[in-house]
Amino acid sequence: MNAMNVPLWAALPAAALLVVGGLLTLVGSLGLLRLHDFHARIHAPTMGSTLGAGCILLASILVSSALAQRPVVHELLIAVFVVLTSPVTAMLLMRASLYRPRG
């Protein structure tokens, strides 16, 4: 792996952000699996798609900036895109589940 060449001041926060992001995504997906109703289930994966994705994108910004030795922020594009598009899908799904006949 090429990740061993990252200097320590960037590797430690990036590692912490990766661990936190992975755990948040796991918890959100477990909630999607374990909760009992659709209206409860739609809340759970938003944790992974906002905070988990944000943590991993921040770690990616840190590592790529440390490897290139200049600020590399194009991962913000993915963050803006996910923040813009994930409520659209959630709202459409919620309205679909409200208007669809049960069963």
Place this chain on the structure above:
Amino acid sequence: MNYVLPWAVYFALMCVSVAMGCAAIRLLRGPQAQDRVLALDTLYISGMLVVLTLGIGFGSGIYFDIALLIALFGFVGATAMAKFLLRGEVIEP
């Protein structure tokens, strides 16, 4: 030479892979159609996170483009399916 970042990458890959497995189980056995679409939404977000984590691990910039494309096409697919569930057709005249 420090090994903290590769192990964090392995840990995050394992977590996000288990999350993808949970979403796949929900995709397979969701009782209603909107459960399956929600599981698909979670699945593409988790896949994007796997690609980003691999990009951190290998220190390459190519994975960013793949993650952006996954986010784009995943949003288009999930929104099209949610719109189909809502109205019965995707693009209305």
